[in-house]
Amino acid sequence: xxxKFKDEVSSILSNALAKAGYEADDIALSESPxxxxxxxxxxxxxxKYKRSPKQICEEIYKHINIPPDTYVxxxxxxxxxxxxxxxxxxxxxxxLHVLLERDDFGNLDRKGKVILEHTSANPDGxxxxxxxxxxxxxxTLTRILKRAGYEVETQYYINDMGRQIAVVVWGLMNFKxxxxxxxxxxxxxxxxxxxxSLVDEKEHSPEVDAIMKKYETGDADTIKKFKDAIxxxxxxxxxxxxxxxxHHDTFIWESQFVRGGxxxxxxxxxxxxxxxxxxDGALMVDLKDMGIQKxxxxxxxxxxxxYTTRDLAYHEWKAARSDRMIDILGADHKLISSQLKAVLHxxxxxxxxxxxxxxxxxxxxxxxxxRGVFISADELLDQVEKAAYxxxxxxxxxxxxxxxxxxxxxxxxxxxxxxxxxxxxxxATTFDWKEALDFEKQGAPFIQYAHARACxxxxxxxxxxxxxxxxxxxxxxxxxxxxxxxxxxxxxxxxDNASRELKPNLIAIYARELADAFNQFYRYVPVLSGxxxxxxxxxxxVDCSRIVLANALDTLGxxxxxxx
RNA sequence: GGGCUCGUAGUAUAGUCCGGAUAGUACAUGGGCCUCCGGAGCCUAUGACCUGGGUUCAAAUCCCAGCGAGCCCGCCA
Numbered sequence: 001x002x003x004k005f006k007d008e009v010s011s012i013l014s015n016a017l018a019k020a021g022y023e024a025d026d027i028a029l030s031e032s033p034x035x036x037x038x039x040x041x042x043x044x045x046x047x048k049y050k051r052s053p054k055q056i057c058e059e060i061y062k063h064i065n066i067p068p069d070t071y072v073x074x075x076x077x078x079x080x081x082x083x084x085x086x087x088x089x090x091x092x093x094x095x096l097h098v099l100l101e102r103d104d105f106g107n108l109d110r111k112g113k114v115i116l117e118h119t120s121a122n123p124d125g126x127x128x129x130x131x132x133x134x135x136x137x138x139x140t141l142t143r144i145l146k147r148a149g150y151e152v153e154t155q156y157y158i159n160d161m162g163r164q165i166a167v168v169v170w171g172l173m174n175f176k177x178x179x180x181x182x183x184x185x186x187x188x189x190x191x192x193x194x195x196x197s198l199v200d201e202k203e204h205s206p207e208v209d210a211i212m213k214k215y216e217t218g219d220a221d222t223i224k225k226f227k228d229a230i231x232x233x234x235x236x237x238x239x240x241x242x243x244x245x246x247h248h249d250t251f252i253w254e255s256q257f258v259r260g261g262x263x264x265x266x267x268x269x270x271x272x273x274x275x276x277x278x279x280d281g282a283l284m285v286d287l288k289d290m291g292i293q294k295x296x297x298x299x300x301x302x303x304x305x306x307y308t309t310r311d312l313a314y315h316e317w318k319a320a321r322s323d324r325m326i327d328i329l330g331a332d333h334k335l336i337s338s339q340l341k342a343v344l345h346x347x348x349x350x351x352x353x354x355x356x357x358x359x360x361x362x363x364x365x366x367x368x369x370x371r372g373v374f375i376s377a378d379e380l381l382d383q384v385e386k387a388a389y390x391x392x393x394x395x396x397x398x399x400x401x402x403x404x405x406x407x408x409x410x411x412x413x414x415x416x417x418x419x420x421x422x423x424x425x426x427x428a429t430t431f432d433w434k435e436a437l438d439f440e441k442q443g444a445p446f447i448q449y450a451h452a453r454a455c456x457x458x459x460x461x462x463x464x465x466x467x468x469x470x471x472x473x474x475x476x477x478x479x480x481x482x483x484x485x486x487x488x489x490x491x492x493x494x495x496d497n498a499s500r501e502l503k504p505n506l507i508a509i510y511a512r513e514l515a516d517a518f519n520q521f522y523r524y525v526p527v528l529s530g531x532x533x534x535x536x537x538x539x540x541x542v543d544c545s546r547i548v549l550a551n552a553l554d555t556l557g558x559x560x561x562x563x564x
Numbered sequence: 565g566g567g568c569u570c571g572u573a574g575u576a577u578a579g580u581c582c583g584g585a586u587a588g589u590a591c592a593u594g595g596g597c598c599u600c601c602g603g604a605g606c607c608u609a610u611g612a613c614c615u616g617g618g619u620u621c622a623a624a625u626c627c628c629a630g631c632g633a634g635c636c637c638g639c640c641a
Contacts, residue, residue, distance in 0.1 A: 026582080028582090028584085030582095030584090032585080033585085033586085033588090034585065038585090040584055040585090043583095043584060043621085043622080046621080047620095047621085052621095053584095053621085078585075079585070080584090080585090081584085081585065122641070159641060161641090162640075162641045163640065163641075164640090164641070165641095279639095280639080281639085282639050283639095284639090291567095292567090293566075293567075293637085294567095294637065297638085297639050298639095299639085300639045301639060302639080304639090306639070306640080306641085307640070307641045308641090330635090331568085331569070331634075331635045331636080332635060332636065332641095333636090334567090334568055334569080334635070334636065335567080335568075335635095335636050335637065336636085336641090338568090356568095356569085358569070358570075358634070358635075359634065359635065361634080366634090366635090391604075392604095395603095395604065411604090422577080422578095423576085423577070424577090424578085426569065426570065427569095427570065427571095427577080428569080428570065428633080428634050428635080429576090432576095435575090435576075435591090438591075439604070440590090440591065440592095440604085441576085441590060441591060442589080442590050442591080443590085445604055446590095446604065446605090448604085449602080449604050449605080450604095450605090452602075452604095453601090453602055453605085456601075456602055457601055457602090460601060461601085501581085505578085509578070509589085512589080512590090513589090516589090519605060519606070520606075520607095522601080522602095522605080522606085523597095523605070523606045523607085524606085526600075526601070527601055528601045529600060529601050530601090542601095563602090564602095564604080
C-alpha cells in the first residue's frame, strides 16, 4: 500500500517538475516525521538553476496536480520541502487489503529462483552461538525473499573433505564415542580429544594424512567412515536447526564436485587462462588487477584441489540452477569470498551475492570448536527456555504445566532469534549471559504479547457475538488509529527494502514498531468497551493488526501465539 | 606491516550505501498510570553521533589523517 502511495507521489512530483521546467534525475523522496513522504528536490536543483531552494520549491508546488482516485491526499510546502500526505482511501483500502489478502498481505511479485546457502558449519561438533547468527540471518532472509516473490532453495554445504573431518574420523577410531550425549556433542568431544592428542603426540599426524588421502582417492571403507561420522554430527545439527524453526531444502556434499569431475574441469579452464601461472608445481591465478594482492592457489603441487577450488565448482553448479545466488558467510570469509567472486567473474560465471556477518565472541575471546571453547546453541536455548519458563510461571501461575512448557519453548526461540536478527550483520557482538536471559527488553516477547492481546480481544468479541462484517472504516480517525493503519500499510515496503538490501534487521525493526503502534492504540482507544458505534471498525483494525503482526513474526521465523 | 569492517547517551542499538527540517528505540536510573478489552503494557524526565581537518548553502552520513576494537593476509577449511 505504501509502495503504491510512493509511486503515485513520484509520478505527481515528476509531472510537476516537468511542467515547471526542471530536470532532476533524483526526486529525493524520503520518509520524514513531518509528512508521510517528503521531497527535498528543491535543494538539489538550486545550484544547477541558480535560484533559491525556496523559490524553486514554490514553482514546483504551483504545478502540482493531484489526480482523483489516488492515495495522495494533498501536498504542502514547508520552506523548501515538499510534503505529501496520504488520503482517506489509503487508510480504508489498507484495511480492505489486509482482510482480503490475509497471510499474503505484504507479499510482492518478484520473479526468479534463488539459491541461498547458509549455516554450512563443519560437521565436527554442535552449532555454537556464532554459527546460529549465520543460520538466523540466512533463514530470515529466506523468508523475506519468499515474501518478495522469489522461489528460494536453501542449501547447507557440507565440507566433508577438510582435514578437520579426517581428524574426527581418526578420533572415532581412537577415542570412546559417548552415545549418551546428543550426537553432535559426542562428535565434538571426540574431535577435541583427537586434536589434543595430535598436538601432544605429533607422530599420529601422518595417520590423519593417510585417512584424508584415502578419502580423496575414493577408498570405499574410508568413504563409509566419513559418511557415518558426518551423518552423526549432522543429525544433531539438524535437530538444533529444527528446534529453531530453521529448515534446509538440500544438503550438498563438497566431495560430490571432486568425484563428479567438476573440480577437474574448472581447474583445467583456469590453467588455460593468461593470468594462470605455475609456481613450484602449484597452479595459481593472479588477481592484482581486481584489487586483490594475494595470488590464489587453485591446485596443489600434488595435483589435488583446495577448498576454494571446490567452492568454485559448487558455485558454477549453483549458477546453472538459479537466477540469483546468495551466500551467508562469517567475517573470516571476506577475503576468500572476494577471491572466489573475482575468479568466477574471470570465468564468466555469475557471482554470488555475499552477506557477511561479523563475529560473535565470548567475553574471554573468540570461540573455537577445536579447542572446545564455545557456547553451544543447545546450551543457550536450554538456558533461555528455563528462564522463559520461570517467567510464565510467575505471570501465569494458574495455567497448566503443558501450557507453561509450550510457552517457554516458543518464547525462548523467539527471544534468541529476535536478539540475533535485530542487530545489523556488520556489527561484531560479544555474548553476555545476563543479557541473553533478560526478558525485560523490548524484544520478541513484546511482539508476541501484542499478537496474543489482539487474539484475546477478538476472542472476547466472538464470545459476545460482536462482528465487523459491515464496518465503516471512515470512523477511524484517532491519531493512534491512523498511525497504526499507516504501520500496517508499510509492511510491503519493509519487505521490499529488506529483500533489496538483504537486511533482515529491517523486519525486526518493523515488527517492533508495529507492536508499538498496536499497544498505543490499545491503550488509548477502547475497542469492545467503548461506544457501540465504533466497535465494528475498531475490531476490524484489531483483526488487521493481528494478521500483520502474525505475518511479520512469521517472516522472522517466530511463533505468533494466541495466548502466552 | 598490508587489506576489510566497526566506533552514536551508563549499556545495547536504528539511521550512514543515496548528505537536508527537533538524531529514533530499548535496558538501566527518576516521576506517573489498572472500579477499564491481557500491566510481558502505557505516559513522562535525564542522557549520545571516537578525535582532528576538508568538501558543501547543509555532514552522524561523503573525503583525508589519527585513535580504539574485530577479522583476514597458508599448496588449511
